[in-house]
Amino acid sequence: MADEPLPEHQPPPGVDTRTIEAVGLVTEALETTERARGYLYSFHQLTGSADLKLGEAVDKLHDAGHHDLAEEIEREIVGRNVIPGRWTFQIMEAYDDTYWGPFREMEQRVRDKLTEGRRHLYEAQMKEDRRTHGHRHHTAVPD
Incomplete structure (x- = not known):
């Protein structure tokens, strides 16, 4: 077997280097949004975990007889929106629907139009x- 890339990793006929570089940058930008989305999921999970821990702390404050403070924390912080009208899952859904989803579709469209989807x-x-x-140790494809 020849030591060359698979056809899906070779440019289609007539596709120039500048086009490949441009498409690569679109994909790299999408990869960056994938990382940003991961950070949003971390924010979502960490914020949810903090809210649950705070709920446990409220229970412990009640058990220790600090009812006024426990009730204040429960009323003011536990279950609170992180931005007006939204919990973190709603931020995730809005990000996915407004930005990440359309970005993914556009990146696919660019690849389909310019590099046969490769x-x-x-x-x-x-x-x-x-x-x-x-x-x-430098072969084009796995054995």
Whole structure:
């Protein structure tokens, strides 16, 4: 078997380097939003965990006889919106529907229109440029 990339990691005929670079940047930008979305999920889960812990703390304050303070925390903080009208799950849903989902669709549309839907062509070209051809740890594809 020849030591070359699979067809899905080779540019379609007639696709130039500048197009591959541009599509690669669109994909890289989407990857960055994927990371941002992960941070939002962390925010969502951490905030939810903090609210549950605070609920436990309220129970302990009640058990210790600090009813006024426990009730104040429960009334003012436990279950509170993190931004007006929204808990974190609503922020996630709005992000997904307003930004992340349409961004994913656009990135797919760009790849479909310009590179026959092929993914990571920029990286595949980089791998070809950087690997040592003929070296057993630098093969184009797995054995």
